[in-house]
Amino acid sequence: xxxxxxxxxxxxxxxxxxxxxxxxxxxxxxxxxxxxxxxxxxxxxxxxxxxxxxxxxxxxxxxxxxxxxxxxxxxxxxxxxxxxxxxxxxxxxxxxxxxxxxxxxxxxxxxxxxxxxx
Amino acid sequence: xxxxxxxxxxxxxxxxxxxxxxxxxxxxxxxxxxxxxxxxxxxxxxxxxxxxxxxxxxxxxxxxxxxxxxxxxxxxxxxxxxxxxxxxxxxxxxxxxxxxxxxxxxxxxxxxxxxxxxx
Numbered sequence: 001x002x003x004x005x006x007x008x009x010x011x012x013x014x015x016x017x018x019x020x021x022x023x024x025x026x027x028x029x030x031x032x033x034x035x036x037x038x039x040x041x042x043x044x045x046x047x048x049x050x051x052x053x054x055x056x057x058x059x060x061x062x063x064x065x066x067x068x069x070x071x072x073x074x075x076x077x078x079x080x081x082x083x084x085x086x087x088x089x090x091x092x093x094x095x096x097x098x099x100x101x102x103x104x105x106x107x108x109x110x111x112x113x114x115x116x117x118x
Numbered sequence: 119x120x121x122x123x124x125x126x127x128x129x130x131x132x133x134x135x136x137x138x139x140x141x142x143x144x145x146x147x148x149x150x151x152x153x154x155x156x157x158x159x160x161x162x163x164x165x166x167x168x169x170x171x172x173x174x175x176x177x178x179x180x181x182x183x184x185x186x187x188x189x190x191x192x193x194x195x196x197x198x199x200x201x202x203x204x205x206x207x208x209x210x211x212x213x214x215x216x217x218x219x220x221x222x223x224x225x226x227x228x229x230x231x232x233x234x235x236x237x
Contacts (some may be wrong), residue, residue, distance in 0.1 A: 095226075
């Protein structure tokens with residue numbers, strides 16, 4: 001079974017600085033998806049970024065980028081120029097590559113609470 | 119991104135009553151919807167997976183007779199908590215899977231959640 005581990009329960013960053021959130025996973029599959037979701041105090045889960053395992057290039061979305069190391073099964077999230085609105089719980093998630101089936105559920109890590117200091 | 123709505127956002131009910139929570143994908147068809155439960159400061163716990171037109175698949179330890187799931191159309195799934203008790207108080211989140219084989223999209227979008235309080 002696949003597992004996702006986020007070893008940092010809490011992180012803090014100064015506004016405008018850069019922070020990296022860690023995520024490792026375990027799987028025997030060769031192809032899959034990886035995601036970072038953000039959950040602010042409103043508790044609405046928001047997709048931050050996704051990565052297909054078959055793509056070697058690291059995904060980027062504006063100030064958010066990932067460092068995907070497939071051999072090491074590592075998928076860290078880097079937030080550049082941190083803003084107060086980035087304060088939230090961040091969840092790393094794994095999903096099997098499953099087309100049209102009834103599965104394809106996300107497997108979440110326990111989350112990292114990010115605080116942004118003004 | 120795609121939008122998923124959830125209604126109600128907050129509900130308070132008496133012990134022994136039933137509560138229905140609706141989850142809708144507003145601008146896409148969702149062949150698969152997921153229901154999660156989240157305890158304070160914890161991660162999301164998958165309760166069940168529902169596919170349009172078929173019975174839901176429940177995770178181990180989740181009572182299917184207590185948490186009734188119906189996925190009547192490609193845009194609507196409902197979760198009914200039957201004979202609710204205080205221990206059912208929690209935050210319930212639905213998620214809809216947007217899958218487009220030709221477009222190569224396969225992403226889960228989440229509803230805003232429902233806070234259930236059982237007195």
